[in-house]
Amino acid sequence: MAAITIKSAKEIELMRESGRILALVHEELEKIIEPGISTMDIDKKGYELIKGFGCIPSFLNYNGYPASICVSINDEVVHGIPNKKHILREGDIVSLDAGVIYKGYHSDAARTHAVGTITPEAQRLIDVTRESFFEGIKFAKAGNHLHDISKAIQNHVESNGYSVVRDLVGHGVGRELHEEPQIPNFKTVGRGPKLVPGMTLAIEPMVNAGAYDVWWLEDDWTVVTQDGSLSAHYENTILITEDEPEIFTLKK
Numbered sequence: 133m134a135a136i137t138i139k140s141a142k143e144i145e146l147m148r149e150s151g152r153i154l155a156l157v158h159e160e161l162e163k164i165i166e167p168g169i170s171t172m173d174i175d176k177k178g179y180e181l182i183k184g185f186g187c188i189p190s191f192l193n194y195n196g197y198p199a200s201i202c203v204s205i206n207d208e209v210v211h212g213i214p215n216k217k218h219i220l221r222e223g224d225i226v227s228l229d230a231g232v233i234y235k236g237y238h239s240d241a242a243r244t245h246a247v248g249t250i251t252p253e254a255q256r257l258i259d260v261t262r263e264s265f266f267e268g269i270k271f272a273k274a275g276n277h278l279h280d281i282s283k284a285i286q287n288h289v290e291s292n293g294y295s296v297v298r299d300l301v302g303h304g305v306g307r308e309l310h311e312e313p314q315i316p317n318f319k320t321v322g323r324g325p326k327l328v329p330g331m332t333l334a335i336e337p338m339v340n341a342g343a344y345d346v347w348w349l350e351d352d353w354t355v356v357t358q359d360g361s362l363s364a365h366y367e368n369t370i371l372i373t374e375d376e377p378e379i380f381t382l383k384k
Contacts, residue, residue, distance in 0.1 A: 136304060136312045138330035143237065144371060147306065147332055150234035151369050151380025153185045154241050157230060159383060161201070165245045167222045171203035174228065175214035182232050190231025190238050190309050197353060202229035202242075209297055209338050209346055209355040209363040210242075222248035225258060227365040231309060238309045240334040241381035242367035253341070254362055257294065261339040261364035264288040264317075268335055272370060272377040278313055278324030285337050286318040295344035296337065297363070300355065305334040305369055327372050332380075336367030 139147065160181055161174060178201035182189045189200035197211070204212035204227040205220065211229075212218075220226055229242035244258045267288040271280035289296050302315030313325055317337045340346075342361030349356060357363050371378040 134312045136325060136331060137306055138328065139306060139332055140330075143306065144330070144332075146235050146237040147239060147369070147371070148380055150187070150232055150237050150239035151241070152384070153187055153234060154230060154232045154239040154381050155383045156185070157181045157232065158228065158241060158243050158381075161228055162243065162245055165220065165226060165247060167220055167248050169220050170216045171205070171212065171214040171218040171220070172216040174203050175199045175201045178228075178230055182230075185232070188233040190233050190240065194309060200230065203227070204229070204354070204363075204365065206362055207357045207360050209340070209357060210300060210365055211353040211355055213351055213353055220247045223250050225250060225254050225362060225364065227363075229365060229367065236307060238305050238307070239369045239381055240305050240309065240367060241369060242336055242365045244364040244366060257339065257341050257362055258364045260289065260292045260294060261337050262366045264337045264339065265335060265366050265368065268337070269370060269377050269379075272327065272333070272335070272372060274327055274329050274372055274374055276327050278315060278327060279320060279322065281335060282316045282324070283319040289337065289339050295340045295342065297340060297346055298344050299346050300338055302334050302336045302367070304332065306332050329372055329374050331372040332369060333372070334367060334369050336365065338363065338365050
């Protein structure tokens with residue numbers, strides 16, 4: 133197993149800038165989410181924004197993924213492939229997952245948005261998913277263990293009647309898009325590695341309104357809920373410090 137990388141001050145500065153840019157990309161993408169737009173339109177805008185900042189899309193051609201932005205609608209959990217025939221409709225929810233490479237360093241973040249007016253139930257799913265991230269990072273402090281974060285995410289999700297996806301997890305991030313450690317959003321055996329300053333982590337709750345079971349579509353990328361229930365996704369790249377964690381991918 134590869135070691136968990138501890139980032140230097142120089143690396144942290146580059147990742148901080150990568151995250152700042154990605155936060156701006158997400159902010160701009162949110163502005164175009166409306167009924168009638170295609171998922172391909174969203175991807176094209178994302179590509180233009182990322183290149184406009186002088187960065188490289190982390191996802192484009194990553195293990196063969198054909199786009200810059202993963203766009204997942206309703207029961208699609210993650211990794212939806214943009215398509216000009218996939219049109220957003222009033223009442224949908226849509227998750228956008230994106231990454232940028234700035235001077236060799238990745239940042240990774242996801243947001244789930246309402247398309248027009250959505251049901252209170254759908255909005256609550258989006259809200260609880262986001263809240264669970266912040267409940268988790270209360271434990272993202274030096275001296276704690278990785279699975280303290282996992283447990284807090286799961287507790288918040290399940291106390292609200294939802295389920296945490298088991299087949300996909302968060303991850304370390306830095307020079308590579310996916311680094312050690314894997315970061316489950318649910319409690320597993322053991323406490324996981326001890327958190328130390330300089331760790332950079334992509335923490336990303338994926339939450340289903342129904343059961344946690346998922347499967348992959350025939351495109352080998354798109355992950356959907358088995359029961360057809362809605363799914364939401366929220367992710368940020370964070371830094372473990374001597375004190376509170378720093379979130380790179382939220383606009384300051």
